[in-house]
Amino acid sequence: MALSAEELQQLRDAGFENFYKDKEKLWRELASEAYRYTTGYVKPTGEAVRVDDVVKALVPALEVNQAFTDRLAEKRLTQKYWRTRFADLILDKLWTELSGGDKDARLG
DSSP, rough: OOOOHHHHHHHEEEEETHHHHHHHHHHHHHHHHHHHHHHHHHHHTTOOHHHHHHHHHHHHHHTHHHHHHHHHHTOOOOOHHHHHHHHHHHHHHHHHHHHHTTGSSSSO
16 A cells, blocks of 8 residues: 555654664665565566555564564554554655566555
8 A cells, every 4th residue: 555645744753764764774675575575476467566565575574673673662653554654665765676667566
């Protein structure tokens, strides 16, 4: 699901944009792996890989990532939607790079 303006503002307010910038290399690696994994089972169907497809692979990686779970604990963010929203933020920033410029596949 694409980020809405409201969700992006909430992520900014919670400091997730700066958190992303501080550890951009880590998020790029996780997103790249999630994209590769997703491509492996979506491309054979003839469909384009979409953000929503990759989010499903990226969220579990975030759930076990110590830096991310520490950040949630530090900010006392217990709602599960933060995982998906942060995954959406990562993919929003990296999608053109990950998809090789395939902007048509951006939305799910």
